[in-house]
Amino acid sequence: MRQWTTGRERAWRLLLIAALAAPAVCFADGDAVTAKAKTSLNIVVGSREARPGKEVSVPVTLQTNGLKPAVLKMTIRFNPAYVSYVEEEDGAAAVGADKVVTAFELPSGSLNVVVAGFNDNAMNDGLLFNVVFYVSNAAPQGTIVPLTCPSGDGVLSAADPLAARLDVTATAGSIEIICKGPPAPNPVAGWFDAQEGAGLTWGESAGAEAYQIYRSEMNDPATAEAVTDWLPSTARQYVDASILANLQDYCRLYYWVRARNAEECASDPGGPVDFVINEIPDAPSGLTATRGHSDGVLLMWNGVPNGAEYRVYRSNNNDPATRQPVSEWMPATFSFMDTTTPAAQYGIAAGCSGRLLLDFFQYTYWVAARHTNGCESDLSEPAQGFRGLPESEAAGVLPERGDLTAWASICVLLMLAHRAWKTRKA
Secondary structure (H helix, E strand, O other): OOOOOOHHHHHHHHHHHHHHOOOOOOOEEEEEOOOOOOOOEEEEEOOOEEOOOOEEEEEEEEEEOOOOOOEEEEEEEOOOOOEEEEEEEEOHHHHOOOOEEEEEEEOOOEEEEEEEOOOOOOOOOEEEEEEEEEEOOOOOOOOEEEOEOOOOOOOOOOOOOOOEEEEEOOOOOEEEEOOOOOOOOOOEEEEEEOOOEEEEEEOOOOOOOEEEEEEEOOOOHHHOEEOOOOEEOOOOEEEEOOOHHHHHHOOEEEEEEEEEOOOOOEOOOEEEEEEEOOOOOOOOEEEEEOEEEOOOEEEEEEOOOOOOEEEEEEEOOOOHHHOEEOOOOEEOOOEEEEOOOOOOEEEEOOOOOOEEEEEOOOEEEEEEEEOOOOOEOOOOOOEEEEEOOOHHHHOOOOOOOOOHHHHHHHHHHHHHHHHHHHHHHO
16 A cells, blocks of 8 residues: 655655755655555755866755665766766765665766665665765856756665655756855056056955956956956056057057955956046037938037047947947048938828828937047937938928927827717717
């Protein structure tokens, strides 16, 4: 006769599991293969934090309903690109009564584990063993490596009255690869001298054993490259003289400082500190764009000192990262007609004289200035514009360069008012 557990008993058992190894990964309910093996089992692989280049020990614990199995077998699958099996370490529940743990790694990141007991007491609740994995240096911070138990079963030691068959179906759980670095160095300050280079100073980061300097021509630490090896923990300043040989090639440079602790985990970047190496024009101001001009979108802006050339950019949304140039670099000019925009589309509105604006293609524009040394300014403030219908079609239909959308709205309101009047009259 099979022994069934009640919902309350199962709930208590899950609470015990959570206390032993939370969060849990692999759960398995044991099913009897003989009349005496009335055992309900839960195998738990607890998730653990890990660090690149280090080993992580993942516990596997056993929680039963009091009837102790003699043989257990399970498979743990993992991503071998990030973690690799090293060994298993016996726990008290596995070795307390002449238990043996054997494990071997299979192809494609599978680990088979067998725990066998050699007396009638069999295996007690508690820690069966720890599975030790090595974490690859290639594993980036934040990588999640699932530890899954494939579904399947197998009769183990059927002659043993305490043998159990495991059907492992749960797949939730993982090893989270993290690197808890020290605080970012703060504050970070600096200076630039055309004869000496770019100098940086920074404050101490608690727990730091080394510092490293990063540099980029963009204000984005993801694009920065290290310009030093790891400096000693006592370092508080650095002068980057490597830029002196090619100063003419730089417009603006950004620097960051990272700290690293004894576990070789790096901090977030401290900074940036930016230096103007060669003169950069101010961003143009006063950009305007026409709305409904028949020939295109006319853009006008104010010139800036040392702005030898100007260029217009366009996007179909407000994100400057998606912009594309719609002009070449134009020498000392302060206006541009974008004739590449599609014309607006009009349709006849019943009950109104003339046409209504049904759709138009609105774009966002920016303009930048460039110095004779090749350094480009920041973008101007954006302006939005769209192109109207050609003069040949629009003449006499709508007010030239008027607010076409407002005109259409007025017409619709007149139509609704006329319809209401007719309904009331009827």
